[in-house]
Amino acid sequence: MGEHQGGKFSRTRGQIYVEIGIRASMERLWTLSQDPDLHPRWDLRFSRIVPRDGDDGGPVSFRYEFRLPFHTISGTGTSLGHRRRADGQATSVLKFTTRDALSPIGPGSGYWRYIPTAEGVRFITGYNYQPGMGTLGKLLDGRVIRPALGWATAISFDRLRLWAERDLDPGDSRNRWIIDAAARSGGFLASALLLRRALTGPFAGAAAAVGVAAAMASCFLPAHRTVPRAGRCLRLAPDERAGRAPSALVALPSPGGGGLPAGEE
Incomplete structure (x- = not known):
């Protein structure tokens, strides 16, 4: 289950x-x-x-x-x-x-x-x-x-x-989903900014590494168990x-x- x-x-x-x-x-x-x-x-x-x-x-x-x-x-x-x-x-x-x-x-x-x-x-x-x-x-x-x-x-x-x-409460779970989605979106934005700096500014290697880490965390870090997720459901x-x-x-x-x-x- x-x-x-x-x-x-x-x-x-x-x-x-x-x-x-x-x-x-x-x-x-x-x-x-x-x-x-x-x-x-x-x-x-x-x-x-x-x-x-x-x-x-x-x-x-x-x-x-x-x-x-x-x-x-x-x-x-x-x-x-x-x-x-x-x-x-x-x-x-x-x-x-x-x-x-x-x-x-x-x-x-x-x-x-x-x-x-x-x-x-x-x-x-x-x-x-x-x-x-x-x-x-x-x-x-x-x-x-x-x-x-x-x-x-x-x-x-x-x-x-x-x-x-x-x-x-469903209202609380909705708010937790919004916070989770906002945090992941922020991680993607930070990743894009860091990768851009890696191409145009100093400390390219460090910026690229942190940018990639931020993108991977935003994609693959599991949501907290109290954050609702569609992926927990069977769809067929x-x-x-x-x-x-x-x-x-x-x-x-x-x-x-x-x-x-x-x-x-």
Whole structure:
């Protein structure tokens, strides 16, 4: 349940898949991930989630927001969670859509799996969507938007892990990531200045050596264990079931007819 460097396959073409091992109880992880007030605190993909209606044990409709500097993207969704299963697992499925022309993400669907292990819980997500923003969105999707979403999902999962395992507030883990990123950027800048001096000024050998050392430290010095990292997540499904949506997703109502179908178990 440490860092993951690879996987075997992703069943659905284009699907974003993220998995992380979390040393916490199922109950704690379920609460932190399913509570609409707690979820946006660790998940970079949402600024706000507002439940609208739904019966206990049935589908729940919700409105979501993602705040940008000069615009707030909003949309609607439908979700359904299964907390109790005979095999000890839990699942949650959702479909979502938006009419916002500036949203890079159009109608889509996804799932979460909570799989108990001897050390805690395997927490898994897989989701797919139709690109938004018309032709521009389609051009940017594969090279920019999906990689950015995959990274945002992975680092969000590690923030959740730190919250569940160490009780480290997601705001604090975000600040630690910013400090780490700033320190590494400063190291690269110092390296560039030193290497430039090595070419134009005195003490060329010493400046070059220190510049190379600064660059290598910025690249390879491990982040502190309390700094969230996307690299701690698995990004490809290691087995067929993990990369396949629960069958409940097929029957889940779409919010405004926008959801994408997914494979059944």
